[in-house]
Amino acid sequence: MRSTFMGLEASKRGLFTQQTALYTTGHNISNANTLGYTRQRANMQATPGFPSPGLNQPVYPGHLGTGVEVSSIQRIRDQFTDRQYRQETNKLGYWDSTAKSISQMEDIMSEPSEFGINQSFTDFWKSMEDVIDNPKDTAARQVLISKGISIAESFNYMDRQLKQIQGNIGNEINVSTDKVNSILKQIAALNKQIQEVEPSGYVPNDLYDARDVLVDQLNEYIPVTVSLQKSGGLAKDVAEGSMTITYVSADGTPIKLVDGRQYAALATMDTNDRRIDGDVDDQAKGSYANFKEIRIAAVGEPPGDPATGIAIDYSKMDPGKGTLRALIDAYGHSGGQGTYPEMLANLDKLANEFITKFNEVHSKGFGLDDSTGQNFFSGTTARDFKVVITDPKQVAVSDTAGEEGNNGNMRKLAALQSQAQDNLKKGTFQNYYKSLVGDLAVKGQEAERSAFNSETMHLEILKRRNSMNSVSLDEEMTNMITFQQAYNANARMITVVDETLDKIINGMGRVGL
Amino acid sequence: MRVTQSMMSSNMLRNLNTSYSKMSKYQNMLDSGKVITRPSDDPVVAVKGMGYRIDLDKNQQYQRNLREANTWLDTTDEALDQVGGALKRVKELIVQAANDTNTADDRQKINAEMQQIKEQLRDIANTKVGENYIFSGTHTNQPLYTDKTGPQNPAITTGGNKPIEINVFDGISMNINTQGADLFENIDGFMAHVTTLLESGATGPEIGNALGLEVTNGANKIPGLDGIYENALTVRADVGARQNRVEMMENRLSLQEINVTKQLSKNEDTDYAKTITDMVTQESIHQAALSVGAKIIQQTLVDFIR
Numbered sequence: 001m002r003s004t005f006m007g008l009e010a011s012k013r014g015l016f017t018q019q020t021a022l023y024t025t026g027h028n029i030s031n032a033n034t035l036g037y038t039r040q041r042a043n044m045q046a047t048p049g050f051p052s053p054g055l056n057q058p059v060y061p062g063h064l065g066t067g068v069e070v071s072s073i074q075r076i077r078d079q080f081t082d083r084q085y086r087q088e089t090n091k092l093g094y095w096d097s098t099a100k101s102i103s104q105m106e107d108i109m110s111e112p113s114e115f116g117i118n119q120s121f122t123d124f125w126k127s128m129e130d131v132i133d134n135p136k137d138t139a140a141r142q143v144l145i146s147k148g149i150s151i152a153e154s155f156n157y158m159d160r161q162l163k164q165i166q167g168n169i170g171n172e173i174n175v176s177t178d179k180v181n182s183i184l185k186q187i188a189a190l191n192k193q194i195q196e197v198e199p200s201g202y203v204p205n206d207l208y209d210a211r212d213v214l215v216d217q218l219n220e221y222i223p224v225t226v227s228l229q230k231s232g233g234l235a236k237d238v239a240e241g242s243m244t245i246t247y248v249s250a251d252g253t254p255i256k257l258v259d260g261r262q263y264a265a266l267a268t269m270d271t272n273d274r275r276i277d278g279d280v281d282d283q284a285k286g287s288y289a290n291f292k293e294i295r296i297a298a299v300g301e302p303p304g305d306p307a308t309g310i311a312i313d314y315s316k317m318d319p320g321k322g323t324l325r326a327l328i329d330a331y332g333h334s335g336g337q338g339t340y341p342e343m344l345a346n347l348d349k350l351a352n353e354f355i356t357k358f359n360e361v362h363s364k365g366f367g368l369d370d371s372t373g374q375n376f377f378s379g380t381t382a383r384d385f386k387v388v389i390t391d392p393k394q395v396a397v398s399d400t401a402g403e404e405g406n407n408g409n410m411r412k413l414a415a416l417q418s419q420a421q422d423n424l425k426k427g428t429f430q431n432y433y434k435s436l437v438g439d440l441a442v443k444g445q446e447a448e449r450s451a452f453n454s455e456t457m458h459l460e461i462l463k464r465r466n467s468m469n470s471v472s473l474d475e476e477m478t479n480m481i482t483f484q485q486a487y488n489a490n491a492r493m494i495t496v497v498d499e500t501l502d503k504i505i506n507g508m509g510r511v512g513l
Numbered sequence: 514m515r516v517t518q519s520m521m522s523s524n525m526l527r528n529l530n531t532s533y534s535k536m537s538k539y540q541n542m543l544d545s546g547k548v549i550t551r552p553s554d555d556p557v558v559a560v561k562g563m564g565y566r567i568d569l570d571k572n573q574q575y576q577r578n579l580r581e582a583n584t585w586l587d588t589t590d591e592a593l594d595q596v597g598g599a600l601k602r603v604k605e606l607i608v609q610a611a612n613d614t615n616t617a618d619d620r621q622k623i624n625a626e627m628q629q630i631k632e633q634l635r636d637i638a639n640t641k642v643g644e645n646y647i648f649s650g651t652h653t654n655q656p657l658y659t660d661k662t663g664p665q666n667p668a669i670t671t672g673g674n675k676p677i678e679i680n681v682f683d684g685i686s687m688n689i690n691t692q693g694a695d696l697f698e699n700i701d702g703f704m705a706h707v708t709t710l711l712e713s714g715a716t717g718p719e720i721g722n723a724l725g726l727e728v729t730n731g732a733n734k735i736p737g738l739d740g741i742y743e744n745a746l747t748v749r750a751d752v753g754a755r756q757n758r759v760e761m762m763e764n765r766l767s768l769q770e771i772n773v774t775k776q777l778s779k780n781e782d783t784d785y786a787k788t789i790t791d792m793v794t795q796e797s798i799h800q801a802a803l804s805v806g807a808k809i810i811q812q813t814l815v816d817f818i819r
Contacts, residue, residue: 032518106551112562112781122570129574132679133581136644136653398651402668405645405653405677411686418683430567437552438560444553459527463520472517477814 002050002064004504007497013067014490017044020070022483025476032471036213038075039471040205043238045071074238075205081465082212086219088458090321093220095451097326101169101339102444108161111437117158118437120151121417121430128414131397136368136404141392148376152385155351159344159382163286166340169331170288171278176221176324177268177294183218184245187211188263188301191242195260198241199233208240215245222247223321224257247296249316255296262299267306268324269293276331285383290341291333294324339443346436347382353421354429355379361416365396365409372396518813525806532799539792542783549781558781565777571683572770578679579763585642585689586756592640592647593691593749596700599630599637600742603707604724606630607738610711611721617714624711631704632661638697648693650674657697665701669694681762691752696744699736706730 003009021042031037049063110116127147130140190211197204218224225248230241245258257264268276270289281289294317297309314333317325332341355377362376371394379385389395399408417428424432541550552559609615610623638648638657645653649666652673659666674694678686706728710720722728725737736744 112559118563122567126574129578133578403651406651434560434563438556441552441556441559445556466520467515470517470519474814
């Protein structure tokens with residue numbers, strides 16, 4: 001026999017359930033603009049009917065419903081889209097950062113322009129021609145010296161500026177590594193909280209959201225793969241469990257970065273076994289030691305010292321993925337490869353070749369004061385490139401002593417400018433520099449295009465992900481009305497049950513009164 | 514596909530962003546007058562531009578070199594013209610002196626004029642362009658004749674009498690001076706010979722002989738007036754030929770300058786008509802995006818449930 005008050009109980013369950021759904025809707029609306037928020041849904045299910053099966057069950061025609069309950073509140077999210085999104089984030093991070101470091105280099109080279117190295121070469125040549133026209137004119141010789149100084153200073157300036165940016169990139173590597181470490185630590189902390197509540201039957205959706213945002217951020221820096229481990233105890237089916245994060249090196253070795261509440265720590269090391277931090281390593285040259293490897297400490301709480309961890313060298317890093325790899329590509333690795341060290345080395349080579357060749361011819365000539373065997377420039381790199389001649393009389397214009405009108409040697413010097421140099425890919429000095437700018441430009445263009453393409457792809461996938469995850473206000477409004485009306489109807493049901501009970505309790509057995 | 518508000522707003526933001534970056538590119542092109550602002554915008558244009566700039570600067574410098582060559586050659590031509598004039602007067606005087614009706618006194622007067630002309634010719638040998646002696650080879654600081662009567666400057670005659678060359682194009686050089694030491698040596702020798710004749714009371718035919726291609730001076734044979742005249746003409750013809758070369762070179766360079774400037778401009782200058790049209794088109798697209806966006810974004814179901 002059913003209970004007298006059963007109708008009340010069923011409707012009360014309805015009230016509570018609709019209220020929970022209404023509150024979930026409210027939560028969704030509140031978080032419509034929260035970064036990384038995933039819309040939630042209250043899963044409703046009917047409570048077991050009456051009578052429940054058993055030895056002593058009453059005989060009863062039909063199975064009477066007893067109402068509804070919320071079985072769980074679930075995030076609506078698709079793990080496959082997440083994976084795609086993160087893969088594209090890897091690429092976007094790489095190309096964005098590469099495009100940035102190349103564009104900074106282009107800003108410094110400032111070509112084509114009226115004030116780059118190209119122009120200073122031309123200006124220097126022009127002043128040589130002026131000296132050829134007027135070999136004994138000290139003013140023209142003085143101009144030649146000044147233009148020589150300007151070419152040397154152009155090289156000095158470029159060397160200094162490029163190294164400064166290289167240092168900034170080193171600093172960015174350091175900051176990025178710290179950021180990665182901090183993200184790993186936060187993910188482990190979230191894992192810990194999640195592991196604590198899930199066995200008690202809770203589904204901490206908002207902790208999952210926070211964790212997913214962190215994984216998205218992590219993928220900007222380094223490519224990682226994730227897997228989920230279910231919690232034990234009374235964990236619900238929809239509970240996601242703790243997240244294991246693995247870095248897979250190019251040769252396929254998996255290295256755990258987060259395992260439950262334990263996390264690893266990374267350090268980016270240079271060839272001197274120091275952490276890369278953008279501080280000048282070789283004070284005399286103002287230069288930086290190249291990247292050697294990333295060291296990853298074994299997971300722990302707290303993790304071990306990364307200095308003694310597993311080493312991932314450049315060849316074991318996935319190419320084209322993540323900001324960290326892009327920064328390392330720009331900063332320099334594997335014995336002087338990389339955008340900045342290569343450009344610096346090429347400028348040094350050009351400077352050295354120019355200084356050597358120019359001095360070789362210059363020292364054979366004679367100045368107005370018959371001085372001979374003098375060098376015009378000194379130095380072997382872009383950094384120490386200098387003009388040593390100070391007295392215009394000592395510029396070796398003549399190829400014979402005592403002939404002030406002789407311009408033979410200067411003509412040889414001017415001709416150097418259009419001679420192919422064997423050591424400079426068989427190009428002239430200016431052609432070699434032009435090819436440096438050209439190569440850089442092509443790389444820059446590739447980076448820009450790839451960055452744009454990755455961004456488009458990234459947005460496309462983000463759209464697909466949002467289509468699944470994000471809150472639609474219209475939908476929530478519709479739900480709100482649905483749940484509100486259901487709530488109202490339940491309340492009305494309680495009134496109806498109340499009225500029937502009123503009839504029994506107050507109106508029955510009073511015949512004739 | 515389920516479409517949500519955040520998708521639409523992020524979509525709109527992205528489109529507006531793209532539209533802004535396009536407009537900023539057009540604005541850059543219009544402001545700077547250049548198609549590219551950095552090499553990676555178009556590597557080919559950038560590298561070509563660098564090449565054209567070198568060509569243009571070289572061209573300007575070569576034109577400047579040619580102006581210098583012109584100054585030298587014009588001055589040399591002028592000087593040789595004066596030499597020709599002086600030699601003509603010498604011929605007149607010798608013809609006059611060869612007439613035996615002249616008294617010794619008359620010949621002395623002719624000789625006096627001869628001395629003046631001799632000095633004048635030595636002055637011409639010391640002609641300067643700016644601070645440079647043009648007939649002194651590479652010793653442009655020193656005159657060919659250091660005093661009024663003495664021999665030529667030994668520094669020049671012993672090895673210093675060299676050509677001065679300047680570059681007029683890539684790999685093409687040109688001699689801008691004229692090695693006049695020999696010519697002036699001959700003239701000076703001849704003038705001394707004539708003076709001796711006039712002073713020693715030589716006969717008319719003896720004096721007249723000096724007009725030939727060659728004269729016998731004691732044991733030596735030296736060039737006569739006609740020989741010297743021919744010599745001077747040859748030298749002048751050479752200068753004239755070089756002047757022609759300079760002129761031709763100037764024409765060629767100015768043509769090249771126009772060509773390179775045109776190519777430089779074609780390569781990297783903004784096509785204003787096209788860019789402004791593109792810009793205006795982009796502007797209207799942008800406005801449409803803004804107004805449509807504003808309409809879509811502001812409306813949700815909330816606006817209709819009261």
